[in-house]
Amino acid sequence: MAIETPVRLTVEEYLAWEETNFEKHEYIDGEVRCMAGANRTHNHIVWNLSTLIAQEIDESRCAVFIAEMKVRSSGPTRAHYMYPDLCAVCGEERFESASQVVLLNPVMAIEVTSPSTMDIDRGEKLDLYFEVPSIQAYLIIDQHRVCAELSIRADAGWQTTSYEDLDDVVPLEVLNCNLPLTQVYRGITFNLGTK
Numbered sequence: 001m002a003i004e005t006p007v008r009l010t011v012e013e014y015l016a017w018e019e020t021n022f023e024k025h026e027y028i029d030g031e032v033r034c035m036a037g038a039n040r041t042h043n044h045i046v047w048n049l050s051t052l053i054a055q056e057i058d059e060s061r062c063a064v065f066i067a068e069m070k071v072r073s074s075g076p077t078r079a080h081y082m083y084p085d086l087c088a089v090c091g092e093e094r095f096e097s098a099s100q101v102v103l104l105n106p107v108m109a110i111e112v113t114s115p116s117t118m119d120i121d122r123g124e125k126l127d128l129y130f131e132v133p134s135i136q137a138y139l140i141i142d143q144h145r146v147c148a149e150l151s152i153r154a155d156a157g158w159q160t161t162s163y164e165d166l167d168d169v170v171p172l173e174v175l176n177c178n179l180p181l182t183q184v185y186r187g188i189t190f191n192l193g194t195k
Contacts, residue, residue, distance in 0.1 A: 007031070011079050018081075024068075027081040028124070035083060036114065041143045041188055045112050046085050048186050049141065049179070053088065056177030062090040062107075070102045071109060073128040080128050084109040088175055089134075105134040107174050112141045126151065130158060136174045145190060146181060 009017060014027045024035040038046070046066065053064050065087050073080040087106040096102035109129050111121040121140050129138045130153070138151040138158065148170050151158035163170050163181060170179040 011081075014081065024083050026083060027079075028128070029078060029080070038112075038114065039143075042085075042112050042114055044187055045141055045143055045184060048184050049086055049110060049112075052179055052183050053086070053172075053175065053177060057088070057175050062088055062175055063093065064088045065103065068101075071106055071129075071132060072096060072102050072104060073131040080131075082109075082125065082128060084129075085112045086110040090175070106132065107134055108137045108139065108172065109135055110139045110141065112143055114143065118142075122149070126158060137172060139170065139172070141184060143188075146185060148179070148181060148184065 008030045009027070009032055010030070011027070014025075014032060017032075018025055018027075026033045026035060050064055050066050057064070067083060067085055069087055070081045070083055071087055073082065081102065084106075087103060087110065088108045089103060089106050091105075093100075094104040096104055109132075111125060113121050126138060129135050136153045140149040140151075142148070146164055146166055148163040148168070149160055150163070150170055150172075151160045152173075166182050166185065168181050170181065170184075172179060
């Protein structure tokens with residue numbers, strides 16, 4: 001039996017309620033948002049990314065988490081909890097509690113867009129990830145066309161570079177690795193007429 005998603009909760013209520021659910025929910029400004037299921041293309045890209053990064057990084061120094069790890073973003077008067085499609089941490093992992101479901105010190109977050117999250121990933125989440133002081137890079141991968149947008153932390157905000165050619169290689173300096181888009185989109189066929 002599905003549990004009805006409440007409209008608004010306190011942080012404490014959300015964390016307790018989330019433990020009782022099979023579905024994942026993000027928490028933004030007191031609002032609880034159910035995470036939509038992912039399609040084949042989305043899952044395939046996430047798998048490609050996780051495999052590529054795992055092959056490239058020094059696993060004694062960095063770790064990658066897929067979709068099930070919450071990241072907390074805290075502003076001056078609020079807390080947000082999000083599930084990036086992938087996140088990475090380098091050095092000692094710090095968690096909000098002993099349950100180890102909320103990572104406090106990721107160095108990078110990655111989102112693969114879906115039709116329902118595209119605007120949120122490029123707008124609201126961009127701002128929320130910037131509020132996580134440890135995050136140095138935020139990567140958005142479009143699942144409908146060849147497009148990767150890498151945002152690097154700078155003093156005045158994010159500096160964003162777009163990569164839109166399959167021959168492009170995305171430099172993930174924070175993880176000391178590179179992502180060739182031919183490998184990110186390996187096994188993906190785009191509809192005719194889609195750039």
